[in-house]
Amino acid sequence: MKAYITICDAQENTGSMTAECEYDYSDNLTMITYDESIEGFEDDCVTSLKIEKGGPVTLNRTGKYKSEMIFEKNKRHVGCYFTPHGDLMIGIDTYNLEYNLDKTGGEINIRYNVDCNSDPVSLNDLKISVKVRGNQNVATC
Numbered sequence: 001m002k003a004y005i006t007i008c009d010a011q012e013n014t015g016s017m018t019a020e021c022e023y024d025y026s027d028n029l030t031m032i033t034y035d036e037s038i039e040g041f042e043d044d045c046v047t048s049l050k051i052e053k054g055g056p057v058t059l060n061r062t063g064k065y066k067s068e069m070i071f072e073k074n075k076r077h078v079g080c081y082f083t084p085h086g087d088l089m090i091g092i093d094t095y096n097l098e099y100n101l102d103k104t105g106g107e108i109n110i111r112y113n114v115d116c117n118s119d120p121v122s123l124n125d126l127k128i129s130v131k132v133r134g135n136q137n138v139a140t141c
Contacts, residue, residue, distance in 0.1 A: 091115040105130040
């Protein structure tokens with residue numbers, strides 16, 4: 001079903017992004033898919049979030065510059081992050097992962113560190129809100 005997704009960087013308070021998305025909710029697996037334009041990248045990409053009940057949240061970007069980020073509480077996952085300037089091997093170490101989703105939308109909160117070649121790069125605190133169209137106003141940060 002059609003919905004709106006709002007993504008905020010709560011740690012840096014650097015603003016937010018809101019987009020239309022496809023929201024496919026079920027008790028065991030929820031998928032959120034949206035088109036995204038990333039600053040510094042020429043081409044847009046399609047981003048999907050896969051939320052497994054009791055499990056990780058996986059972010060996949062497809063298009064010219066692909067990436068996969070796996071957020072799993074108290075676990076570190078390593079993956080390749082493709083950029084116009086070259087490919088990077090990054091680690092995602094998730095400290096907190098909470099989500100509360102239902103058929104009308106909900107929230108996902110993720111706090112994680114990013115490292116590149118095992119060197120710390122950033123601490124991130126994301127708040128993701130999803131609202132099914134027609135049920136509520138678009139979320140803000």
